[in-house]
Amino acid sequence: MCFLLTAGFVSANDNTQYQITSQDDSLRGEVKKNVILYLNDFSAPDTDNLAYWEKLVKRQVSQALQALGYYDSKINLTIDNSSVETKITIDIAMGYPIVIRQSNYQVVGSGASFKPFVTQRNSYPLVVGSKLDHGSYQAAKTAMMDIARAYGFFDAKWLKHEVAVDLDNQTANIELSFDTGSRYQFGSINIAQAHASNDIIHAMAPFHTGDNFTSSAIANYNIALNQSRYFTSVQAIPALPNPITKRIDINVTAVNRPRNIVEVSAGFTSDLGERGRLKWVKPWINRYGHSLESEIKLNQQEQSVTNNYKVPHGDPNLDYTNYVLGWRHTSNFNDTSNRYRKYSLQWQRHQQITDQWKRILLLKYEREKDDTQSATRTHIIPGFSYIRERRIGGITPNWGDRQFIQVEVSDKAWGSQSSFYKLSLRSNWLRQFNKTHQILLKLDAGYISASDINDVPISMRFFAGGDNNLRAYDYNSISPLDSDNKSRGALTQLLGTIEYSYPVKDKWRLAIFHDVGTIGDKFLEDKYSDAGIGIRWETPVGLVRLDFAKGLQSSDIPRFDKPFNISFAIGLDL
Template identity: 30%
Template structure:
């Protein structure tokens, strides 16, 4: 093995290709460095790369003097020894010579790496000026669990450097800007092939945010200050600066936001912050096209007026034209000046027309809602007036009105909003109306949906359940939008959209007072990272009585494509109940639950 030249090993040859000169260089008579010895063994691929990247390039030709070539070998030996030590080999043996060749002398290094150093101890001390131990704080404790080398682990100086720099980066990022090392050493004993890591950091005192100056003229200064999400006196951290930038950028008022801490002006452990902004275009336009089995082909557009006045008011108008449903809506939004990141008020108007499964509806909804975000939850209270004209099959059209008061609560945590593989979605709502308050009848309606994804290896398991109910003394007075239906792409696949539910004497589906659906699905990649296969089973129905529940079940397989605009879903489902038991195709875009 010691006498084997590197180019004779196909596996190793690929790893040290960078050590060979190009064809043009070879043609010009330039020699190439060769490695021999134990380092050429297959298990030493990382060492070959490390040495190859460290040795200096050969810049002389074959007619160079032997003295010049030996000087090169001396410098290459020093570089190779440093590279080996960086990987934990402190007892490597390196012998050099010029191998004679009829056309050109070949500089050669014969390397025996020897035993590798093991880590005997890792001591990390990080204290503040008050003597507090920062290694117990979450921001550093969690990092050390992952980055601290284990006892008896093989030495790699890159791991030591990453640990040292990572500690300093996180401590300064937590606001300890004056942190400095008392000691940072990697002590190696070549005789015992052991190493000790000793890191002792004086974090000093923590800094806080000083005066915040925002350069902008679009909105009121108080609104801009509250949009930042931080105030003078808050703890200074890198994450705080990132959050300040994101809060202002996502407000839609600015096209560019630059948050600049003024470190050179820091005094009394406070850092002034200067924020530069560029105003966004006041208006944006959006066009949409798509197709879904539930809605058919669809076309839509939206106009958004990002800011109307210095109070930050905005409005948007949205038009959606689909084969089965057409919607025109407008919303006027007013942020709460004292808490614009978490609270706003909406005035809205929505006109709907829908014709599907033998039901035709025309409706208008006018409302006011208060939206509040807290701890990743989104909640809203609303009051709206619904006017609906519905016709079920050949029955006479019926016009009803309801003054609804309600609340909604939801939360979504997904690892990827376009193609999630882990997380959950929760949404719920409750509404009520009273006949004496301008309503056709009294009612109490509730609806809850919960869905989740959980990965196990390359498999992703997905589940969803949905329940709902409405209590009213006159169910016949309820419009379609307040009744429950099942079936479709996001309900029970294998059945047409809203085709499941109680029927009238003519067989027309008219919806029910209660709803229950459940779904289980499994996904697995079938081609690369973008194409996935799926298998699923869905069950559920809408019904009028809790003591008379009949669930319709469907099952099938599908394909999921991670497209640039989100998940594209193609499913083929077979219905196990009903008169028409033929497979049904379901198409959709988006990570549906």
């Protein structure tokens, strides 16, 4: 009895088809795939020299089999010209694989004990007794050279690399000897032409002259340069390695941004209605990299003017101070007769304290006028915050998380009108599974310790509702109410969101969500929740979100009695 296994079909052209079979049922798995791969786009039969063509086909199939260690295979060809389409049947009996009898692999040179080389050497798969696989053999060689280039071993080379196959005994001996050579160090940073930004370009380098070279440092350097917002275009490229000094210089070409940049934008969100923005930026004020950014924002809920003067202390992306002067005029949440105005001056010290965590020290002077009580409050508020943000996928991420912790304190002892402290915690997580299912989890907690709610500026109280939490409720409409049945802000809040989305079409996702929260002067005092569905559209400007939410709680107050709301926003609130 014989078994016929059809391994696959390969089309040479419209009139020729290869049928790959194995009557002894030996052709399987990766070997079968490799044969098909080798025969892809192979030429059609040459009827004038059929014997030579058959020889070429057999050689091609043999190479596919030998690449995976099968040197004793039997190959038979049958050509059928009885129809318009020529059918060529290739029957393969694989035979036994070549087994490794001896495998010697040594690493020498100054980097022989370097961990990446040691790890790669220890993962070498072609050990004594295993099947010969030329693909794994070449991959192991390539991996060592990749490590050498990535870590600056530019003189690395293979002293010996041999595979000796004994066909009589179906065995192979492998000899590998790799010399790492010396490791190169970073040389100087050479800037193509004189720039006012020379000091900043040097300050952003994550390496110093004499440090061991790594390609990842160059990649991070280019990212930092492009994120700095000082340049229209900038690139850092390693020069050719110097075999005498064992150093490699870095050549930087940069084009500064214009001295003045003006941006105008307009848009709409369901929270704020129509909105507009005018922004003026001076990327360069002096050779130390100082910059100025002024912004005017206008919408139905608030109007603001902000001026931010930035002073870098090294890498302007990671270590800098902001001096912020601001004015804000806000209606008290959907009541245009209920307004407050705030003037503020802030000092903010931004520092990257670990690879992932950023710390901000702040000192604020705020003067807030509350039109509802004809009162003006002045506060001096020191504080600090810690932030960690990670994301994959750019402006439409499919993986990421953001952690935020902030403490702010006001006290009469240093000139504030009232004493209180505020603690804010936020933790958001986005995860994707099987490249399809996305889960978004959000937690937002806050607590203010104060003897009376009126001691706390309106801008620092807690409000909920809107596009990013409790979506069935109007923007910032949720909080305890005053005597006029208007939201006056709270001392505590605890909000949570769970959202699941699934792709229904390219760039489009369908989402379901559930929001819960409690907000009041005590935890768990007043509870709110909603549920709904949403549409997500990935665009070049960010994730467009359209949500339909229904409140789940009944209330004597109409706006809180199982409300329904449609919200629209751009961007993922991570």
